[in-house]
Structures are given as C-alpha cells and as structure tokens.
Amino acid sequence: MTDDALCGALAAHIASSASDLLAFRRDLHAHPELSREETRTTAALVQRLTEAGIALTPLPGTGVIADIGPADATYRVALRADIDALPVRERTGLAFASTAAGVCHACGHDVHTAALLGALLSLQAHEEALRERGLAVRGIFQAAEEIIPGGAHDAISHRAMEGVDAVFAVHCDPSLDCGAVGLREGALTAACDHVRVLLHGRGGHTSRPQLTEDLTYALAKVITDVPAALSRRLDPRAGAALVWGVVQAGKASNVIPSSGECTGTLRMLDANAWHTVGPLLEEIVAGVVAPYGVEAKLELAKGVPPVVNQVDAIETFKRATVAAGMHVAPTAQSLGGEDFSWYLAHAPGAMARLGTRTPGGPTYDLHQGDLVVDEESVLGGARLLALAAVTARDTIPAMVAP
Numbered sequence: 001m002t003d004d005a006l007c008g009a010l011a012a013h014i015a016s017s018a019s020d021l022l023a024f025r026r027d028l029h030a031h032p033e034l035s036r037e038e039t040r041t042t043a044a045l046v047q048r049l050t051e052a053g054i055a056l057t058p059l060p061g062t063g064v065i066a067d068i069g070p071a072d073a074t075y076r077v078a079l080r081a082d083i084d085a086l087p088v089r090e091r092t093g094l095a096f097a098s099t100a101a102g103v104c105h106a107c108g109h110d111v112h113t114a115a116l117l118g119a120l121l122s123l124q125a126h127e128e129a130l131r132e133r134g135l136a137v138r139g140i141f142q143a144a145e146e147i148i149p150g151g152a153h154d155a156i157s158h159r160a161m162e163g164v165d166a167v168f169a170v171h172c173d174p175s176l177d178c179g180a181v182g183l184r185e186g187a188l189t190a191a192c193d194h195v196r197v198l199l200h201g202r203g204g205h206t207s208r209p210q211l212t213e214d215l216t217y218a219l220a221k222v223i224t225d226v227p228a229a230l231s232r233r234l235d236p237r238a239g240a241a242l243v244w245g246v247v248q249a250g251k252a253s254n255v256i257p258s259s260g261e262c263t264g265t266l267r268m269l270d271a272n273a274w275h276t277v278g279p280l281l282e283e284i285v286a287g288v289v290a291p292y293g294v295e296a297k298l299e300l301a302k303g304v305p306p307v308v309n310q311v312d313a314i315e316t317f318k319r320a321t322v323a324a325g326m327h328v329a330p331t332a333q334s335l336g337g338e339d340f341s342w343y344l345a346h347a348p349g350a351m352a353r354l355g356t357r358t359p360g361g362p363t364y365d366l367h368q369g370d371l372v373v374d375e376e377s378v379l380g381g382a383r384l385l386a387l388a389a390v391t392a393r394d395t396i397p398a399m400v401a402p
Contacts, residue, residue: 001129003390007323009129010386013122018379024048025114025378026096032085032103032110035144035151038062041083041113045141048117052124054139060154063143068124069136075398076136077389078160078167078347080340081116082109082145091369106367108172108356113141115170115354115381122386130390137389138164140343148194148303150339156346165399166313166392167349169340170381172356173331174364178374181321181384182331182353185314187306189351190267191274192337194301195242197222197285199249201294203258212256216249218292219260222285223247229284234277239269241335267335271305307341313350315395316388321352323391324383329355336366348396354381 001009014021024044033041042062049056049066057065063083069076090097090104098104105111120139123130130137140160144151161167176182199222201213209217227242234240242264249260266281268274282298289296321328331353340351356373357363364371 006126006129006390007387009126010122010390011324011383013125014118014379014382014386017118017121021114021118021382022375022378024117025110025375028110028113029105030096030099032098032100032105034087034103035084035147036061038083038143042141045113045117049120052121054120054124057158059143059158061143063151063155064141065155065158065160066120066139066141067136068120068127069130070134073136074134075165075393076138076163077392078138078140078164078343079116079119079385079389080140080142080167080169080343081112082142083113084109084144084146086146086367088367088369092372094372104369106369106371107146108366108371108373109145111172111354111356111373111378111381112170114378116141116385118379118382119386119389122382123389135390135393145339148301150304152339152342156342161343161346164347166316166396167343167347168313168317168385168388169351170354170384171338171351172366172373172377173353174356174366174371174373176329176353176355177357177359178355178377179326179380180329180355181317181326182329182355183314183317184331184333185309185311187269187308187333189307189333189338189341190239190269190335191271191305192303193266194263194303195266196261196263196299198259198261198297198299199289199294200259203256206254206256209256213293215257215260215294218289218294219247219249219262221288221292223262225288226284229288230281233280233284234273237270238273239335240266240273241268242266267337269306269333274305304337304339305341307338307351308344309350310344310348312395313348316392317350317352317384319391319394320384320387323387324380326380326384347399352384354384
C-alpha cells in the first residue's frame with residue numbers, strides 16, 4: 001500500500017466510524033471529570049482500545065498509554081490527548097450536556113480525546129501497513145492537564161516518551177472555522193506559573209489604622225503595584241502578564257484583618273525570563289509591602305514552559321492537513337499555558353489549533369460554560385492526527401538512526 005493509499009484508507013475508516021466516534025465524544029461530554037479524577041473516562045477508553053486489540057499501559061491513577069505497531073519499530077510517533085474537564089458549570093443546553101454539577105468540558109478535552117481515539121482505531125485497523133513501514137504509534141491519554149503540576153509529568157515518568165521520534169497534539173480553537181488547522185512555527189503558547197502572596201500583620205479596628213499594620217491596604221498595593229513593577233523590571237519582549245484571580249482578606253467592614261492573600265497566574269512568552277523570574281518577583285513583593293510593616297510570603301509554583309513548535313513538525317502537520325481535506329490557517333501565539341510543552345523536551349513535535357467553529361456560526365471562548373463545538377471537528381482532528389503519524393518520518397529524522 002502506497003503512502004497516499006494508506007492516508008486515504010485511514011480517512012475512510014474514520015468516516016465509516018463517525019457515528020460511533022461522535023457517540024463516544026457525547027458520552028464523555030455528558031460525564032466530565034476533574035483533573036486526577038478521570039476514572040470513568042479512563043475506563044471508557046480502556047474498553048474501546050482493548051476491544052480493538054491495542055496494547056495498553058495504565059498511567060498512575062488515571063490515564064492510559066496505547067501502543068500500535070511493532071515493538072522494534074525503526075520510527076515511533078506519539079500522539080497526545082488530555083482527558084480532564086474544568087470546574088465550570090455548563091450553560092449550552094445541549095441534549096448531551098454535562099450531568100456533573102459544576103463540571104464541564106469547557107476546554108474541549110472531550111474533542112481531543114475522541115479525536116485521538118478515532119485516530120488510533122483507524123491506525124490499528126491498518127496495523128499491517130504500519131508494520132511494513134517499521135512504524136509504531138503511541139497514543140498518550142493524559143490526565144490533569146488543567147492543574148499544576150500537570151499530568152504530563154506522570155506520563156513522561158512512566159516512559160511515555162521512551163523511543164519516541166516525534167510527538168503531536170491538537171487543541172480546540174473556537175475562533176477558527178471547522179476544517180481549519182491553525183499552525184505556527186516556534187512558540188505557540190506561553191509559560192505559566194501559579195502565584196500566591198500571603199500577608200500577615202497586626203490587625204485592629206478600622207478607626208485606628210495607625211495602631212495596626214494595615215494589611216488590607218498593603219494587599220491592595222500588592223495587587224496593583226507588583227504587576228506594574230514587574231513590567232518595568234523585565235524586558236518588555238518577555239511578554240509577562242501577572243493577573244490575579246482570587247483576593248481574600250477579612251470578614252467585617254470595621255476590622256483590619258491580620259491575614260490575607262491573593263493568587264493568580266504569571267504568564268510570559270520568553271522561556272529564559274521564565275526560568276529566572278522567581279528572585280525578581282520576591283524582591284518586588286518585599287519592596288511593595290515594606291512601608292506597611294506586614295510580612296509577605298511569596299509562593300511561586302512553576303507550571304509549564306512555552307510550547308515551541310519545531311519547524312519540521314509543522315511541515316508534517318501541513319502535509320497531514322492537506323491530506324485530511326482541511327486547510328491551514330495562520331495562528332498567533334497565545335498567553336495560555338499547555339503542559340504538552342514538557343513532551344517537546346524529549347522529542348521534536350508540534351501542537352496544532354483545531355478549528356471548532358461552525359462556519360457562519362457564533363464564536364465562543366474556551367473555559368466558558370457556553371462553549372459549543374462543531375462535531376465535524378472531532379472527525380477532522382482524528383484524520384489530522386492519524387495522517388500526521390504516518391507522514392512524520394518524511395519530514396522529521398529519527399532520533400536515533402537505525
């Protein structure tokens with residue numbers, strides 16, 4: 001079977017199983033599970049993959065690795081999907097809307113998971129053609145992408161990237177029409193850390209602030225002055241953005257509290273600045289609170305580096321996009337974080353933006369409870385991943401020459 005014939009056969013297999021694949025995605029959507037709680041999702045995947053005769057390796061807690069092709073393959077491609085949902089209430093009104101209170105697939109991970117399942121089932125159906133090529137494909141269904149530290153570390157520590165020559169993933173993009181594949185060489189996402197500042201001081205009555213350490217006022221200065229100072233101490237080209245999501249202090253309007261905190265995210269486009277920002281942030285926080293006499297403790301949880309798409313891997317995605325009957329669209333770098341970046345430390349690869357907007361329809365946003373995707377994107381994502389797997393060797397050299 002020629003490469004073109006194999007690509008056509010894979011696409012045809014995905015089309016023939018469309019109803020089953022979409023039913024699987026709808027089931028996942030109706031039963032979302034939070035990070036590290038994806039037991040039902042994992043069980044559903046294990047059942048479908050086992051029925052297809054695909055070799056599985058469980059990941060700790062939740063998630064699974066699936067291997068297709070010869071163990072002694074001369075080239076191995078990894079395809080990754082994240083399986084967790086978000087603590088967000090769904091507001092779509094879909095017939096298959098979330099049945100879990102306050103939890104939904106507001107980031108489209110159900111689409112990623114179903115697309116990878118579809119790709120693997122089609123590849124397994126043509127395993128003999130993979131064996132003829134000395135090609136193996138590894139599917140990584142990873143838990144806990146939405147939290148820090150993410151599940152990529154668990155997968156990698158359990159040898160998910162062992163022997164892998166190239167790695168690919170897709171991410172839903174509701175700003176692109178279904179059928180479009182957003183590709184970008186170089187940095188696609190930003191580094192992202194979790195930041196928490198805790199303040200402690202001598203509280204008291206609001207009528208006598210001079211006799212207290214006015215913690216609430218100091219906290220307000222942290223909220224406004226720390227991001228401002230950081231923007232003047234870092235190279236603007238680092239693209240840093242410190243944004244607070246939670247602020248807590250006090251319970252009574254006439255009491256100056258003795259403790260308070262703010263938490264948020266620090267995102268930046270430059271990996272070098274990301275590696276070195278910790279001591280600078282500590283210095284800035286200490287300087288901001290010093291005039292008010294309160295004690296400050298900075299907790300900086302390192303999250304993820306930027307996803308940096310390798311040039312040859314983007315070429316793979318371009319070829320796969322055309323073969324899948326889709327079209328390439330330019331895409332800008334995002335300040336969103338993605339722990340797919342950790343896989344790219346072990347092998348060349350790329351992440352593509354998968355268009356999910358119905359042409360002519362409304363534009364939604366990720367991490368919002370009203371997110372609706374065009375279900376054709378599930379099938380398009382499956383084709384794109386499957387065809388990337390069988391065309392990667394044409395553009396990306398093996399990590400170790402056979």
